[in-house]
Amino acid sequence: MTQRQPMVELKGVGVTIDGQPVLEDVNLIVREGDFLGIIGPNGGGKTTLLKVIIGLLKPEQGSVTVAGRLPQEARGLIGYVPQFSLFDKEFPISVWEVVLLGRLSQVGRFSRFSAKDFQMAQDALKTVELSHLKDKQIGQLSGGQRQRVFIARALAQNPQLLILDEPTASVDKPMQTGLYELLERFKKDRTIILVSHDIGAVSSFVNKIACLNRKIFYHDSPEISAQHLEEVYGCPVDLIAHGVPHRVLKEHKHHD
Amino acid sequence: MIEALQFEFMRNAIMAAVLASIGCGLIGVYIVLKRMLSLSGGIAHAAFGGIGLGYFLGINPLWTVLPFSVISAVGIGLVSRKSKLPEDTAIGIFWAMGMATGLIFIGLTPGYAPDLFGYLFGNILMVTRQDLMLMFILDVLMVGLVILIYQDLLSFSFDEEFARVSGVPVTVLYYTLLCLVALSVVMLIKIVGTILVIALMTLPVAIAKQHTYSLKWMMYFSVLIGIVFTLLGVFLAYRLNLPTGATIILTMGLGFIVSSLLKMVIRRKP
DSSP: OOOOOEEEEEEEEEEEETTEEEEEEEEEEEETTOEEEEEOOTTSSHHHHHHHHTTSSOOSEEEEEETTBOGGGGGGGEEEEOSOOOOOTTOSOBHHHHHHHGGGGTSOTTOOOOHHHHHHHHHHHHHTTOGGGTTSBGGGSOHHHHHHHHHHHHHHTOOSEEEEESTTTTSOHHHHHHHHHHHHHHGGGSEEEEEOSOHHHHHTTOSEEEEEESEEEEESSSOOOHHHHHHHHSSOOOOGGGTSTTOGGGOOOOOO | OGGGGGSHHHHHHHHHHHHHHHHHHHHHHHHHHTTOHHHHHHHHHHTHHHHHHHHHHTSOHHHHHHHHHHHHHHHHHHHHHHSSSOHHHHHHHHHHHHHHHHHHHHHHSSSOOTTHHHHHHOOGGGOOHHHHHHHHHHHHHHHHHHHHTHHHHHHHHHOHHHHHHTTOOHHHHHHHHHHHHHHHHHHHHHHHHHHHHHHHHHHHHHHHHTTOSOHHHHHHHHHHHHHHHHHHHHHHHHHHTOOHHHHHHHHHHHHHHHHHHHHHHHHHOO
């Protein structure tokens, strides 16, 4: 089997924010077709790491490439679903217009949206099952629905690399499963990086997992021992909640 | 009112109300949505330096206000984005320095400064044909630009981080928007003066925002509301012999209150 091309490559990345080291010597290779889950404690630098990858934050040390390019030059390839979108709830924009903005990275400057753009935005909305709310103003949706709109916005881009920051934070359980199944389908020919604190849920879908707490602990298989998690979190981690002590991450639920 | 139309200053005033409302309705929407109100206030006050310069050089102050407000707009933007200063500190500095510069220039100008009050508080009845020409050119520029970069501006004002990730030139847009604000300041100075400019930029938008969730309709409404209330203000000022700038603002302010009450009544109905 030939080695797949690296999609994201970080070498010795270090970031300090207000004098505090947030990331230290992070080395990471995500190959094409990988579905990487990143877990770790709050404040462990997960969102910072994502911002480095999408080029919103320049690391003080080390280098980052996306598809062999600088992140800023790879923007059309990356679909990003932020954890919180800070926006005015009263902003005069409809669900449809938000999703359509996802196409903006694919059309040239000063050019109009084409029929293909409309089609892709429509498909993305259908994928997250929100077609019926397409004309609603964005602030009138519930938190979970809004999260799905932002996922649709990223999907509409048809990105090579999809990056999601806690996408299930405000989504209810059935929708969570739906979302993971959606990502499952999506990952066939794409690369996904997903940040979550929900270790159990992530583990059954990803094929690689990394634990991040300022430093990265990276695995090529989606299995992590309790001892390892303790190392990352710095305190004993209770894995019993998921019913399989010490080996939760092996619990695969899907049936194919 | 009809008999007043025989005067050229009255016809000019009506033209000015329409032209200014078009540009400012469009840009005002972005000012309100992007929360750039105090920034715009800073630009408007700093522009007073340009008025002083105009007096000093003995030319129509509108021609000196134009570069002056564009430069202070970019200056405020640069300082607030590049330095560690909080944005409102940067605004405050430019605000005061611009006004002080204007006063120094006027002090250096020999003799009495005519119509100075008009530039501070506006006098739509003093709008000249030359002013109208400038307003028309600015309108064409603003409307054209907004149409051209509509989607980029939408993405930028809705979610700046996502806009950046999708490759929208966020920094360029930010400065473009600041310059557009500076241009709208220029358009409004003759009508309500540097001190009242921000009210005219935001009141029509605030009213429009209460009644629509569509960005485009918000723009159309803002333009229309701007025209209606400016004309109403001019009419009242003419009839009651009051200062035009202040009358326009108060009329619009009352309009906003009525609109808010209306919205409350509509909301209460099931």
